[in-house]
Amino acid sequence: MGIGSVQEVLPPVLDSTSAPPSLFDGTTRMYISYTCPYSQRLWITRNCKGLQDKIELVPINLQNRPTWYKEKVYPENKAPSLEHNNQVRGESLELMKYLDSHFEGGPSLFPADDPAKREFAEELLSYTDTFNKTVFASFKEDAEKEVGAALDHLETSLSKFDDGPFFLGQFSLVDIAYAPFIERFRPFILEVKKYDITTGRPKLAGWIEEMNKIEAYKQTQRDPQELVEIYKKRFLVAPLATH
Numbered sequence: 001m002g003i004g005s006v007q008e009v010l011p012p013v014l015d016s017t018s019a020p021p022s023l024f025d026g027t028t029r030m031y032i033s034y035t036c037p038y039s040q041r042l043w044i045t046r047n048c049k050g051l052q053d054k055i056e057l058v059p060i061n062l063q064n065r066p067t068w069y070k071e072k073v074y075p076e077n078k079a080p081s082l083e084h085n086n087q088v089r090g091e092s093l094e095l096m097k098y099l100d101s102h103f104e105g106g107p108s109l110f111p112a113d114d115p116a117k118r119e120f121a122e123e124l125l126s127y128t129d130t131f132n133k134t135v136f137a138s139f140k141e142d143a144e145k146e147v148g149a150a151l152d153h154l155e156t157s158l159s160k161f162d163d164g165p166f167f168l169g170q171f172s173l174v175d176i177a178y179a180p181f182i183e184r185f186r187p188f189i190l191e192v193k194k195y196d197i198t199t200g201r202p203k204l205a206g207w208i209e210e211m212n213k214i215e216a217y218k219q220t221q222r223d224p225q226e227l228v229e230i231y232k233k234r235f236l237v238a239p240l241a242t243h
Helices: 037-048 067-073 092-102 115-140 144-157 173-192 202-211 224-235
Strands: 029-032 056-059 081-084 087-090
Touching: 029 037, 037 092, 037 173, 081 092, 087 092, 092 173, 115 144, 115 173, 115 224, 144 202, 173 202, 173 224
Parallel strands: 029 056
Antiparallel strands: 029 081, 081 087
């Protein structure tokens, strides 16, 4: 798929030593972390809509954040956030919808004219937190059964509409919401648990294959081993003993 096929040179990451951009000067800015899945949701949406020239990427280092980000941009001090019309908004799922409805360009990514698809889209978007928490919990405890059920729910959901390989048949915000997490979960679980999440789930395997053809998504992907190492440090390193 040629969605969002514009190539761009990615700006350098800003950290605590970096000066801020010219804040609230009329420029629309998307504050992200290149390795954060929540940020990646918004980044993919921007690319799919062809908004590279309208929305400036401002990548920040979440391990060494600029103080001006919390003080002057987004008091929540999280990524992603969007600076638009002299306001800053947060929360990735809400921002995805905001980009789709407030900016002209690119295909619509939400099924406004199909009530059944719209209702199912809302259900799946609401389920993302449950799905992610279930998988995250399994990294620290034995919860294969729960993870299997969560993955089976995605497999079943991918069978609901037969007009395409995506969750709503056609590509939408729902696919964007799940993709960054599947991109991380699959290689991590494969390496650590020796389990391929697509085994016995042909719809999920096909969905991943189709997602990997989308240029707007490919431009945001990281090296799988880099993502695995990030998760190893986050979930597998034993806490230091306190005395």
